[in-house]
Amino acid sequence: xxxxxxxxxxxxxxGASVKVSCKASGYMFTTYAITWVRQAPGHxxxxxxxxxxxxxxxxxxxxxxDRVTLTIDTSTTxxxxxxxxxxxxxxxxxxxxxxQGSGWFDPWGQGTLVTVSx
Amino acid sequence: DIQLTQSPSSLSASVGDRITITCRxxxxxxxxxxxxxxxxxxxxxxxxxxxxxxxxxxxxxFSGSGSGTDYTLTISSLQPEDFATxxxxxxxxxxxxxxxxxxxxxIK
Numbered sequence: 001x002x003x004x005x006x007x008x009x010x011x012x013x014x015g016a017s018v019k020v021s022c023k024a025s026g027y028m029f030t031t032y033a034i035t036w037v038r039q040a041p042g043h044x045x046x047x048x049x050x051x052x053x054x055x056x057x058x059x060x061x062x063x064x065x066d067r068v069t070l071t072i073d074t075s076t077t078x079x080x081x082x083x084x085x086x087x088x089x090x091x092x093x094x095x096x097x098x099x100q101g102s103g104w105f106d107p108w109g110q111g112t113l114v115t116v117s118x
Numbered sequence: 119d120i121q122l123t124q125s126p127s128s129l130s131a132s133v134g135d136r137i138t139i140t141c142r143x144x145x146x147x148x149x150x151x152x153x154x155x156x157x158x159x160x161x162x163x164x165x166x167x168x169x170x171x172x173x174x175x176x177x178x179x180f181s182g183s184g185s186g187t188d189y190t191l192t193i194s195s196l197q198p199e200d201f202a203t204x205x206x207x208x209x210x211x212x213x214x215x216x217x218x219x220x221x222x223x224x225i226k
Contacts, residue, residue, distance in 0.1 A: 035215070045154075045162065045205055045217040059213040095161055103209025104152035106173065108161035 002027040004034075004096050004109035011115045012086050020112045022079040022096035029077040030054045033099040036070065036081045038092040039111075050099055051079060086116045120144050120208050124218035130226040131196055139191045139221045141206035146186050150210035153182055153191045156220075157202045165204075166191070201225050 007021040022034060035050040051058040051070040058070040069082045079096060094112045097105035121144040131137050141151065149169040154162035164173045166182040169189055179194040193200055206218040 037217075044220045045156075045207075047213075047215040047217065050213065050215075061214050097161075101167070102150060103212050103215060104164060104167040104207065105154075105162075106164035108163070111161050 002098060002107050004098065004107060006094075006096060006109040006112045009113040009115070011117065014087055014116055014118055016086050016116075017082060017084045018086060018114050019080055019082040020094050020096075020114070022081070022109050024053075024077045024079065024098070027098070029072075030074060034070075034072070034079040035097050035099045035105055036068075037095045037097060037105070039095070040089070040092040043092075048094075049081070053079075083114075086114075088116050090114065091116045119214055120147060120210060120216055122206055122208055122216055122218040124204075124206060124221050126221060127219065128222040128224065130224045132226045133196050133198055135196045137193050137196060137223065139204055139206075139223075141184075141189045141191070141218050143187045143189075143208055143210075147208045147210035149185060150208055151182075151184070151189050152207045152209065153180075154205045154207065155200075155202045156205065162205060196223075198225075 003026050005023045010018050012018050030053045033050050033052050036048040038046050048064050049060040049070050056072050067084045071080045097108040123142045125140045151169045152167045153165045156162040165176050165180050170182045181192050204221045
């Protein structure tokens with residue numbers, strides 16, 4: 001059964017960077033892409049970026065193009081999302097999810113709360 | 119980018135009611151639509167994809183329909199565990215992917 005397990009909560013100061021991990025198991029990692037979605041407190045879901053589990057090619061939402069980098073490590077079946085130059089409005093729960101078929105997302109990781117505060 | 123507009127943004131209903139949530143896209147998305155349920159403090163859970171295909175393990179009281187720009191999620195007989203927030207998501211010619219703003223379903 002496919003499962004994604006994310007790293008734990010982080011507290012960062014404005015201007016810092018954060019790197020969230022997403023460990024995949026129960027399926028062939030290189031066959032699917034991993035996508036990242038965030039949710040600010042009390043708000044909806046916002047797509048950030050996705051990365052191929054096969055060749056590491058990534059696509060980014062225009063809003064995050066300059067501040068986000070996605071990477072994968074196929075040897076450990078882990079995907080990573082790094083967000084730089086953090087601001088207070090980056091405070092959110094960050095989710096990874098497996099991209100199925102043409103692009104629906106299942107399953108999802110449990111989420112990682114990133115708090116940006118001075 | 120394709121925009122998705124869900125309606126209503128919130129809805130009060132009772133156990134046993136039949137409810138419908140609408141998702142309207144800014145252009146034809148050729149049935150490239152998924153629906154998710156999210157409960158407080160939890161990750162979203164896939165309910166349907168390709169507008170009307172029920173994900174394995176999802177109760178049959180959930181159904182989806184639509185075409186072109188207009189899509190609906192119907193719950194035929196609300197159960198207590200169905201009170202949650204629901205999101206639609208389009209995946210027509212990504213990136214980007216986009217989500218609707220969500221519909222909060224509350225107990226009346």
